[in-house]
Amino acid sequence: MEKTIYRYLTRHSLRQQIWLTALAALSFPFLYAFYELPKRIINGAIQGNPEDFPVGLLGTEFDRTGYLFLLCTIFLILVLINQAFKYYINVYQGLTGERMLRRLRYQLFSRVLRFPQPTFKNVSQGEIIPMITSEVEPLGGFIGEAFALPVFQGGTLIVILTFLFYQNWIMAAAAVALYPIQLYLIPRLQMRVNALGKERVRLVRRLSDRIGETVQGAPEIHIHDTSRFVLADFSDRLGHIFHVRYRIYRQKFVIKFINNFIQQLGPFFFYSLGGYLVIVGSLEMGTLVAAIAAHKDLGAPWKELLAFYQRREDAKIKYEQVVSQFAPVGMPDESVQTEEPGSIDPLTGDLATANLTLTDEIGDNVVDRISLKLSMPSRVAVVGEPGSGATDLAQLLSRLLYPTRGGVSIGGLELAGLPEAITGRRLAYVGQQGYVFAGSLGSNLFYGLKHRPVREFEYDDDAMRQRRWHENEARAAGNTTLDIKADWMDMESAGAGTPEALRARGLRVLEMVDLDDEVYRLGLRGTIDPETRGDTAAAILRARATFRKRLIDDEGMADLVEVFDRSAYNANATVGENLLFGNVGGGAFDMNRLGEDPYVLEVLKKVGLTESILRIGYDTAATMVEIFADVPPDHELFQRYSFVSAEELGELQQWLTRIDREKLEDLSVGERAPIMSLPFKLVPARHRLGMIDDDIQAKLLDAREVFARDLPEEIGTSVEFLDPDAYASTASIQDNILFGKIVYGRPEAADRIGALITEVISELGLRNTIVEVGLGYDVGVSGSRLSSGQRQKLAIARSVLKRPDILFLAEATVALDTVSQGLIMGNLLEEFAGRGLIWVLHKADLAKGFDHVLVMRSGRIVEEGTFEELDRDGSRFRQLLDSAR
Amino acid sequence: MSLNEEVDLLRRIPLFSNIEPSKLKLLAFASERLTFREGTELCRQGDVGDSAYIIIEGSVGIVVSTPNGDARVAEARENDIVGEIAILCDVPRTATVVADRDVEVLKISKELFFRMVEEFPRMAVEIMRELATRLERTTGQLTRTLNS
Structure with missing residues (x-):
């Protein structure tokens, strides 16, 4: 990137800068006229000699008043013209600046994408993020005005000065007499501010780095009680920043003080000198007034120029500081990522290295002059102790790392010169901790297929116009014009011709990495939208029917589930669930505070339940207080069994002492609130408080009917009523199949029902459908809602799915349990028969199933051959085998 | 049966008779x-025990597996407590408990049980008495079995 901001902006925005400058120059004649006119108005029209009138202008005769109004009209027009210039210039400046800011951010980000891997060891997220987001922000503003502002304001200044000198040179000279002092002083003061500014940027960057570290290392801080240490460090850093900022303020305001003082000297000279000249009669009054007005206007551009000077210095520092951070040694050219070869052939043929060397930061050769020839396709195990360089070798071979010396070739093709379009599609690498992106599980699984848009998005006319606009803007800012909305899924890469085939392949790969069961379980707990996935919903409804039938047919199962029935009370569901008889979406009803909901209260009143609920609430509260009063609030019993929190219990206790059970009806709605919601949380079969008797249950069934019948339209859509023949979109798939509650008090119920659901699903051939639903599971930021094992399996699956010619795995299954490890290794050895598989193993005995074994030590290959050849007395491989046992 | 009835029932059990x-x-x-x-089995010999059972209704058989096959050593019925040994001394279940017919029980977790014992020394005494009685009984049974 260009070393200075001026070179950067002339390279990318020269035309706009010239146009802006030209506009500024063009506006000057009008500006001059604008200053000239008041003089004419006063001296000519108002105070002029009456004998000069009428005057002839533009072929018309004007009398004195007419002349005055004519001039004033012209004045008004000039005001408009000048403001129009200002408006247009400002907007155009903004546009230019924003485009340049966009370009700059894009370039910086695209550079991050090309950082050689080792760079990330030295540059932290905490530094990179603020540089791209906030630090460059002011640069956009500056770039827009870089040339135009000095020209425009400088020109304005010159126009006004010319005007002043033309009027009376002594006075004008007096007004600007002190400017040279400013010109001398300000840059010197500014230099000190600049130095401080640099210091400030550096300190703030470190600060954000430290904040990022604290967030990531939060558990360590708790474990070791170092919060005070961390706070002290933070305070110290803030202190340094404060000190620097405070000094900047002082310097800035010293500059401001000098500027303002010198500016105010102007009027002093006008009043004294100018006034004297008017008195002695060598200056007209009108001229003095115009001069004073002009001088006042002189202040604005002069101030602007000085402020611009400060901003310019600031922008120069920022630009240089940011850009220097984004130019690491060994960064490949942009074409490595953007080049799209006409055809991409498989990388077949021997994998060879010549003198391959990788040197780390302290100068050690972690991979040391390896010359190697592996005939492909074959499955190769690499073994060695930690630090033997095996992982580095795998990263070099897959071109994740660039070698310090030497090179890697496949079938005679040098990897170093290839674009990522080839290496990234024909090779794959998985390390110990594959990264999982935020989004769905499926989007991560298919992530490795999104190399380029394969099919355009179909826009309607309006949207197309918008898309064109966005495209043009992207082009104007040097951004990519590839459309994120297009279909990026390159099914060919996965060897699938249709979306169905791709899904099938995805499921097959999930099985290969032993992730299918887990995704299946996620799918069971997932939800689908029956509008868009009618087939799935229909299939689940079939499963519901089959499940119900099996429940009755199979011995001893029928009483393990209490099925939802609109005309029967469900003793294993809460009172609230019984009342609503549906699932709530959209937040219209808070299930924890049903007793305070006005509509629920209205329903209770209609069926005559208000008093009963009130009394049950009172009794429940009294029971809770009685039972839990002596239990410490943090006790597990409390958290597990009480349906009021410890704080609420305290409040209830006080409330109960104040209120008489016989006078509950006298309470206002607000006073009832603490107890009204309690009954709705009761599950009769579980809590056994004996309060929801047959009579109450019957009335609750009435309430259920009334609730559904009278539900106002505006909240009607937020409750999805339970219907044995309809799919409930807000409930999980499992709950949809179950369509009821597993009963309390039957210890075997959960296991047997779970098994029956699984059975029904596989009988109906729905397993894959549910795995697909599981693919929609949201994995959270960095996949945090998955276990580390699941993340790793997903990373492996992603690499297998795109069918690389050679798959490199560097201790990729270390974190998994041994059963999964064995399963995945067996599956991949089978999958990659006929292709290349190079696997860095953490235990030598795992090398058994491989065609060829490389043994590494201190960055060199010390032995190679088949497992049997190497497994002999005295070999390094035998040593590793022994230590693995 | 509601909570209050369960409380009445618990009160009739000697172990809990003096608790408020x-x-x-x-x-x-x-x-x-x-x-x-x-x-069905309430618990199985050798498993880790995390709870005791108070029998509300029905009866259970206590079965111990021996080299000569399973031997039924005792029976428990309403108001009896079973399975408390494993939660008292952190040993695996010493016997398998099988429901003779449909059985209603209250399952008391280890945690809750300890809290009650800690808070009510009286309960600890009752447990000692109960255990001693049972020891005496099983010893008697053992002697008879050996003699016969």
Whole structure:
């Protein structure tokens, strides 16, 4: 990137800068006229000699008043013209600046994408993020005005000065007499501010780095009680920043003080000198007034120029500081990522290295002059102790790392010169901790297929116009014009011709990495939208029917589930669930505070339940207080069994002492609130408080009917009523199949029902459908809602799915349990028969199933051959085998 | 059966007879009320024990596996407590408990049980008495079995 901001902006925005400058120059004649006119108005029209009138202008005769109004009209027009210039210039400046800011951010980000891997060891997220987001922000503003502002304001200044000198040179000279002092002083003061500014940027960057570290290392801080240490460090850093900022303020305001003082000297000279000249009669009054007005206007551009000077210095520092951070040694050219070869052939043929060397930061050769020839396709195990360089070798071979010396070739093709379009599609690498992106599980699984848009998005006319606009803007800012909305899924890469085939392949790969069961379980707990996935919903409804039938047919199962029935009370569901008889979406009803909901209260009143609920609430509260009063609030019993929190219990206790059970009806709605919601949380079969008797249950069934019948339209859509023949979109798939509650008090119920659901699903051939639903599971930021094992399996699956010619795995299954490890290794050895598989193993005995074994030590290959050849007395491989046992 | 009835029932059990009703209510409320069908196992010998059972209705057989096959050593019925040994001394279940017919029980977790014992020394004494009685009985049975 260009070393200075001026070179950067002339390279990318020269035309706009010239146009802006030209506009500024063009506006000057009008500006001059604008200053000239008041003089004419006063001296000519108002105070002029009456004998000069009428005057002839533009072929018309004007009398004195007419002349005055004519001039004033012209004045008004000039005001408009000048403001129009200002408006247009400002907007155009903004546009230019924003485009340049966009370009700059894009370039910086695209550079991050090309950082050689080792760079990330030295540059932290905490530094990179603020540089791209906030630090460059002011640069956009500056770039827009870089040339135009000095020209425009400088020109304005010159126009006004010319005007002043033309009027009376002594006075004008007096007004600007002190400017040279400013010109001398300000840059010197500014230099000190600049130095401080640099210091400030550096300190703030470190600060954000430290904040990022604290967030990531939060558990360590708790474990070791170092919060005070961390706070002290933070305070110290803030202190340094404060000190620097405070000094900047002082310097800035010293500059401001000098500027303002010198500016105010102007009027002093006008009043004294100018006034004297008017008195002695060598200056007209009108001229003095115009001069004073002009001088006042002189202040604005002069101030602007000085402020611009400060901003310019600031922008120069920022630009240089940011850009220097984004130019690491060994960064490949942009074409490595953007080049799209006409055809991409498989990388077949021997994998060879010549003198391959990788040197780390302290100068050690972690991979040391390896010359190697592996005939492909074959499955190769690499073994060695930690630090033997095996992982580095795998990263070099897959071109994740660039070698310090030497090179890697496949079938005679040098990897170093290839674009990522080839290496990234024909090779794959998985390390110990594959990264999982935020989004769905499926989007991560298919992530490795999104190399380029394969099919355009179909826009309607309006949207197309918008898309064109966005495209043009992207082009104007040097951004990519590839459309994120297009279909990026390159099914060919996965060897699938249709979306169905791709899904099938995805499921097959999930099985290969032993992730299918887990995704299946996620799918069971997932939800689908029956509008868009009618087939799935229909299939689940079939499963519901089959499940119900099996429940009755199979011995001893029928009483393990209490099925939802609109005309029967469900003793294993809460009172609230019984009342609503549906699932709530959209937040219209808070299930924890049903007793305070006005509509629920209205329903209770209609069926005559208000008093009963009130009394049950009172009794429940009294029971809770009685039972839990002596239990410490943090006790597990409390958290597990009480349906009021410890704080609420305290409040209830006080409330109960104040209120008489016989006078509950006298309470206002607000006073009832603490107890009204309690009954709705009761599950009769579980809590056994004996309060929801047959009579109450019957009335609750009435309430259920009334609730559904009278539900106002505006909240009607937020409750999805339970219907044995309809799919409930807000409930999980499992709950949809179950369509009821597993009963309390039957210890075997959960296991047997779970098994029956699984059975029904596989009988109906729905397993894959549910795995697909599981693919929609949201994995959270960095996949945090998955276990580390699941993340790793997903990373492996992603690499297998795109069918690389050679798959490199560097201790990729270390974190998994041994059963999964064995399963995945067996599956991949089978999958990659006929292709290349190079696997860095953490235990030598795992090398058994491989065609060829490389043994590494201190960055060199010390032995190679088949497992049997190497497994002999005295070999390094035998040593590793022994230590693995 | 509601909570209050369970509390009445608990009070009739010697182990809990001297405990104030609100504590018994806590015990009942925090315990699961379970039904075991005839022939199913409440717990199995050798498993880790995390709870004891108070029999509300029905009867269970206590079965110990010996080299010569399973031997039924005792029976427990209403108001009896079974399975407390494993939660008292952290040993695996010493016997298998099988429901003779459909059985209703209160399942008391180890945690809750200890809390009750800690708070009510009287309960500890009752447990000692109960255990001693049982020891005496099983010793007697053993002697008879050996003699016969």
